[in-house]
Amino acid sequence: xxxxxxxxxxxxxxxxxxxxxxxxxxxxxxxxxVKYDQSHQEIARFNQLIKPTRSYLPTxxxxxxxxxxxxLLGQPVxxxxxxxxxxxxxxxxxxxxxxxxxxxxxxxxxxxCEIGDAPHFQVYxxxxxxxxLVQMPNYKLETFKDVLGIDLRSHxxxxxxxxxxxxxxxxxxxSRPPKPQLVSNESLQMDLFGxxxxxxxxxxxxxxxxxITKDLVYYRRDTQRNWQKFEVTGLAITAAYSTGYSxxxxxxxxxxxxxxxxxLKEMQKANFTNEIEKEG
Numbered sequence: 172x173x174x175x176x177x178x179x180x181x182x183x184x185x186x187x188x189x190x191x192x193x194x195x196x197x198x199x200x201x202x203x204x205v206k207y208d209q210s211h212q213e214i215a216r217f218n219q220l221i222k223p224t225r226s227y228l229p230t231x232x233x234x235x236x237x238x239x240x241x242x243l244l245g246q247p248v249x250x251x252x253x254x255x256x257x258x259x260x261x262x263x264x265x266x267x268x269x270x271x272x273x274x275x276x277x278x279x280x281x282x283x284c285e286i287g288d289a290p291h292f293q294v295y296x297x298x299x300x301x302x303x304l305v306q307m308p309n310y311k312l313e314t315f316k317d318v319l320g321i322d323l324r325s326h327x328x329x330x331x332x333x334x335x336x337x338x339x340x341x342x343x344x345x346s347r348p349p350k351p352q353l354v355s356n357e358s359l360q361m362d363l364f365g366x367x368x369x370x371x372x373x374x375x376x377x378x379x380x381x382x383i384t385k386d387l388v389y390y391r392r393d394t395q396r397n398w399q400k401f402e403v404t405g406l407a408i409t410a411a412y413s414t415g416y417s418x419x420x421x422x423x424x425x426x427x428x429x430x431x432x433x434x435l436k437e438m439q440k441a442n443f444t445n446e447i448e449k450e451g
Contacts, residue, residue, distance in 0.1 A: 181208050182264040182295070184339060185217075185256075186331040187273050188236045190226045194279040198223040199249055200238055202256050203328025206263065211340050217259045218329045222246040236326045250284045257281075261290055268312045268335045270296035297338045304345045305431060308392070312338070317446075318433045345417075345431075371406045378408075379416065379432045382439055389420060389428065390438050398444045401426075408432075 185204040191197035204217040222243045233239045267273045274294055281289045301310050308314065312334055313325045319337045323330040376383050387403035405421030409429075416432040437443060 179209055179264045180262075181206055181214060182266050182339075183207075183260045184266045184332045184336040185260065185273065186267060186328040186335065187276050188232075188238060188326070188328045189276060190223055190228050190232060192272075194275050196226060198226050199276055199280060200228065200243060201236070201328040202252060203330075203332045204256065204259060205329070205332045205336055206259065207336065211336075215259070216329065217256060219252050219256075220246040221249050221252055224248055237324070249280055253280055253284050253286065257286065257289055260292070265292045265294045266297065266335060266339050267294065268296070268331070268338065269298045270294050295339065297335055297342060300342050300346075301338065304342055306391075306434070317437055318431075320433075371403070375406060375408070379418075380436055385439065387420075387435070388438060389422060389430070389435070390444060403435075 183204050183206045185202070187199045187203075188201035189197050189199050198221070200221050200223055202217065202219050202221065206214040206216075208214055220238065220243055222245075228238070228240050228243065265274075274292070277292070298310055301307070301315075312331060315321075315338050316323070316325070316334060319334070319341060321334050321337055323334060325331060325334070371387065373383060375381075381387060387406070389401045389403050391399055391401075393399050401422040401424075403420045404423050407419050408416045409419050410417035418430050418432055418435060419427055420430055420435065421427050440446070
């Protein structure tokens with residue numbers, strides 16, 4: 172699967188909702204896709220419900236996706252939709268979260284619909300790339316919504332595309348060399364990019380949207396998957412991106428960890444571990 176997006180003229184973020192997890196037994200019931208240019212500007216959208224022909228729609232899938240059998244009765248079958256989706260996606264980098272799942276359904280659909288001129292797709296998987304670039308309690312798409320500041324219902328194909336697109340753009344920022352961060356105040360500049368400040372100044376807290384007066388905390392799981400809570404005693408910004416900052420945090424035991432500013436901000440919420448457990 173393709174990992175680089177350099178010189179890609181446009182990319183298509185896509186997502187399928189299906190009647191289950193088997194490409195042989197189950198079917199696609201919704202195709203969502205959004206096309207972007209290389210500057211991440213949206214070009215076009217593709218969103219279509221599909222009437223299944225060989226499988227039923229389980230209640231648990233309907234509850235998860237909000238798609239019910241009655242809403243599919245008047246929809247086209249896959250063979251009527253797939254050629255349009257392939258034309259929409261042709262010559263684009265394909266981006267998906269847990270891409271092997273969607274790609275397996277895509278190629279099975281191409282076989283089932285007997286499409287002989289389908290292109291060879293180049294695919295970027297945001298799930299596998301996120302695991303390499305960021306530390307998260309889990310890597311479900313829902314978990315990234317709060318971090319990325321997105322308020323959309325999950326398990327709708329088009330919404331999931333919009334979330335995945337934002338994640339893809341975020342990962343692209345992380346994988347590029349950081350841009351210099353310009354600050355006008357000399358003392359603030361020393362706080363942001365100098366030695367780790369053991370006092371964690373108010374200026375830095377405000378810059379990162381962290382609590383002004385509370386002690387900062389850092390969470391991680393131990394080998395038994397239990398949550399450990401650490402006090403953050405030092406903090407420095409080491410890189411700036413369009414999506415936030417890369418931080419080096421010093422814990423009370425003088426251990427240092429690297430974390431994105433948005434992740435640290437989420438950890439300051441009183442119900443952080445409870446919310447993560449619900450999502451996991």
